[in-house]
Amino acid sequence: MFTILQFFSYCPFILLLLLIAIMPLVAPQFWEKNRNKVVITVILSIPIFLYLMISHPQKLFGAMEEYISFILLLASLYIIAGGILISGDLRATPANNTLFLLIGALLANLVGTTGASMLLIRPLLKSISERKHIKHILIFFIIIISNIGGSLTPLGDPPLFLGYLKGVPFLWTLKLLPIWATALGLLLGIFYLWDTTSYRREFRIDILSDQNARVPLRFSGKVNFLFLLVVILSVFFQLKTPYRELIMIGMILLSLRYTSKEIRAKNSFTFQPISEVAILFAGIFITMVPFMLLLETKGASFGISKPWHFFWLTGVLSSFLDNAPTYLTFTTIAESVTKNGLSHLPLVAGIRENLLIAISCGAVFMGANTYIGNGPNFMVKSIAEEQGYGMPHFFEYIFYAGIILFPVYLILTLLFFIV
Secondary structure: OOHHHHHHHHHHHHHHHHHHHHHHHHHHHOOOOHHOOOOOOHHHHHHHHEEEHOHHHHHHHHHHHHHHHHHHHHHHHHHOOOEEEEEEEEOOOOHHHHHHHHHHHHHHHHHHHHHHHHHHHHHHHHHHHOOOOOHHHHHHHHHHHHHHHHOOOOOOOHHHHHHOOOOOOOOHOOOHHHHHHHHHHHHHHHHHHHHHHHHHHHHHHHHHHHHHHOEEEEOOHHHHHHHHHHHHHHHHOOOOOHHHHHHHHHHHHHHHHHHHHHHHHHOOOOOOHHHHHHHHHHHHHHHHHHHHHHHHHHHHHOOOOHHHHHHHHHHHHHHOOOOOHHHHHHHHHHHHHHHOOOOOOOOOEEEEEHHHHHHHHHHHHHHHOOOOOOOOHHHHHHHHHHHHOOOOOOOHHHHHHHHHHHHHHHHHHHHHHOO
């Protein structure tokens, strides 16, 4: 039985999500100022902060610690990658664009979806700048590079890293390879057909401009690859808090010190995107705690027991909650299901392997469903808009993601999760 206090504890989170969705449409000039986001986030977060301080202080401090680690990882990858300039201009043909997305998906497993997104979004924007019909390219970039691509290593996406910290072997995520390859193959096929149709709609003058603007790629700010490597190793070697975070801060400072202002200027680098993410996710991490508590206390009694249950429920919640704590919540539920289930099934970190596979895929894949499903999504949107590219609004993006992704999810469910 829920108390009135518990009921109202869910309202700020719902309201914050609605504001993120609606404000860019109804009050874009007001919403583009970060100080206004700060005011709204503080107003909505303070009641939940005080409620949790009294009733669940450990959960609150845990959420704050996760937020600090989360935002420092995003910030270090964003700032360091922003010091690497990939100059040049590729021809934006359907074949080249498809290959670009494939390379980005592979790279996401080495430097994370955030690192790959920040490294590649600006070169992509430069390459497609001569074309007019490009909205779908940016949507597929978020889906593939900012989310689904980073499924094969714990470095690829925060939920998988949290699983690694909880005892999942580093190489276990390679078991997701068949699912990753199927999803990626379907998405790249859809993208190629879509982009081919859009390419045929371009004016001939724009195609010629794209051909004439071609310049081979070259890299500047290469020292930042070293700083990226140090951040990755701090994660790989499972350094404890606060040492891992101190290393990230150190690499941020070194990157800012040893990267020329000219490189960052050519990258159109600003702190606006990461500031926006930091502000909004601070509110999300605090206001979502009551929902996490509800799932932890009631989740095992919800009848969730089959892989497809975990795939879809983890995924749907990862679309609106941050996918890292959602992953942790459903692994907790899966541990309870495992204890009460069949003991002969393979276990990984105390969880039935088929359930952990479903949770991992749901958290990583369906983070692509909305702008707030995964940190890089909002950052890519902010960078593209900052450089003058029109991005779908919140609900429009959900519509496009739905028509692209849900057929893929259904195929994956039938092939891998109906067992």
